[in-house]
Amino acid sequence: MEIVTSADGTPIATRTTGSGPTVVIVNGALSTARDAQEIARAFADIGLRAVTYDRRARGDSGDAAPAEPLREVEDLAAVIAASGSEASVIGHSSGAVLALYAAGEGVPMSRLFLSEPPFRFGAGDPAADLTERLQALVDDGRPGDAVVLFQREGVGLPEAFIEQFRASPGFDQVARLGRSTVYDVLVTQRTSTPTAAMLGVSMPVTILRGSETMPILVSAASRLAAAMPDAEFVEVPESIGHRMDPEATARIVAARLT
Incomplete structure (x- = not known):
């Protein structure tokens, strides 16, 4: 484990697996870097360098009040900078929302993979409070x-x-x-409908969706793909139940990076 210091001084815990083109993995809700170790190993087995990290307020990372999504953008930027090489990013669920938000805020990444981001496009958003x-x-x-x-x-x-x-x-x-x-909740509320900056990011974007997942995620992936006509959409039959299949996802990512 290594510690990266974010812009506001918060320590962010990272772990690196394998060697090759670097891919930073951004987890979804209620998970830590340890939950991404299976997919990190699959990436390493196929010739990629996987960097996982505990998002703020999780695992071995710190936190600071008040909660603010832009601090998480800064965290991801710090992890990418500390990776020591040009990095691609793959985000899953709310981690995909965060990754696209960060890209829209100008965080440098060579390629972006978005796995089942729960964009609601303003429909059925949780209560404001x-x-x-x-x-x-x-x-x-x-x-x-x-x-x-x-x-x-x-x-x-x-x-x-x-x-x-x-x-x-x-x-x-x-x-x-x-x-x-x-x-x-803060990051998904703020970007329920992706901003123009998010939809207009300059790096190549691949949208991933499992064949069997929640209806809201099927709709979100389709609407995002329609809103980003230059993005690639890939259905992943092996990914079931809002879970990235490690080996299938690794093959898709590696085919675009190596």
Whole structure:
């Protein structure tokens, strides 16, 4: 593990696997760099250098109040700069939203891969006060309740699924990421409809979508592809249930970088 210092002084924990063209992996909600190790190894096995990192308020990375999406943009910029080479970026879920937001803000990246970004295009956005309610739960020492609220209102998961997950052995570990839900809601609210700067990024963009995923993600990928006519759209049959298949994704990325 290595520590990169972001623009505001916050430490960001990174991990590097393999050698070759560099790809920075930006995780989605309720995950850390360790959750990306399987795909990082798949990238390394196919001849890529994978850089994973704990997004702000997760894992071994730090945080600073108040929560602000532009701090996450600065974090990604710092990770790319510290990679020591020209880097491509692949983001998954809210990580894809963050990656495209960062590209629109001018963060340099040679190529961008967007896996199932949950753009809502202004339809069915969560309540405007969701971030405040999430932060209040975290401040009250109830990060697990923040995770549940995020799953219920931020993602829209069925109540039965939420209750089953809450009763599972892994819930306590995920509950530690309660503060990170504030960031995920902030960045997806701010860019529910991608800005002109995001849609007009200059680097090549590939939009990835699994064959079996949530309807909102199918719609989001189609609408984003239509709004970015120069972007490439790739359906990945092996990616099921809003999860990037490591080997299939690695093949797609490597074919465009090597």
